[in-house]
Amino acid sequence: MVKLKKGSQAAKNYMAKIRAKIGRTRTLIKSNRSIKKMPRRRRSRRYARARSFRRGHKTGLGVTGIVLGGGIYGALRSYISGAIAPLTSKIPLGNLADNIGMGVISYFAYKKGSGIIKNAGMIGLGIESAMAAADLTGSVTGAGNGGGNIF
Numbered sequence: 001m002v003k004l005k006k007g008s009q010a011a012k013n014y015m016a017k018i019r020a021k022i023g024r025t026r027t028l029i030k031s032n033r034s035i036k037k038m039p040r041r042r043r044s045r046r047y048a049r050a051r052s053f054r055r056g057h058k059t060g061l062g063v064t065g066i067v068l069g070g071g072i073y074g075a076l077r078s079y080i081s082g083a084i085a086p087l088t089s090k091i092p093l094g095n096l097a098d099n100i101g102m103g104v105i106s107y108f109a110y111k112k113g114s115g116i117i118k119n120a121g122m123i124g125l126g127i128e129s130a131m132a133a134a135d136l137t138g139s140v141t142g143a144g145n146g147g148g149n150i151f
Contacts, residue, residue, distance in 0.1 A: 069119030073106070073127065076120075080105060096135045103128035 004011035084101045091097040106128055109121030 065116070065119045066123065068116055069121075069123045072116060072120040073124040077102065077124070094135075096132055099128050099132040099135060103132065 004014060081098055081102060084105070085098070088097040088101045093100070103125060106121045106124030109117055110125055111121070113121055
């Protein structure tokens with residue numbers, strides 16, 4: 001090691017370099033003979049995650065929601081179908097017009113409703129889609145669910 005005169009510019013530069021090294025490291029073991037050092041750990045900030053109000057809520061319908069929604073839709077279908085019959089009879093598609101009309105009403109019940117009405121609308125949309133598809137395939141192939149020709 002080079003001997004430096006106390007207070008000289010060379011000593012100040014040397015000590016600044018040593019202090020800079022020590023500032024970036026932390027002491028592990030201190031003994032009379034040597035000091036072992038390793039780089040300091042970088043600390044990362046942890047921010048609290050924003051909690052949403054949907055946390056922990058179930059997303060599916062569940063068996064009860066499906067059964068109740070289907071029951072409500074089945075109970076109201078004939079009443080609503082009779083109410084829209086004057087409109088659907090003007091469309092020359094037969095049974096398919098009724099299925100499309102009920103599908104549109106089910107869609108709006110699903111979009112605008114909440115709770116069990118939303119469930120009934122979702123199930124009604126599936127039912128009406130299936131019935132419309134059965135009517136369409138029956139009219140094309142001659143088979144189907146017994147609905148006959150749509151024209």
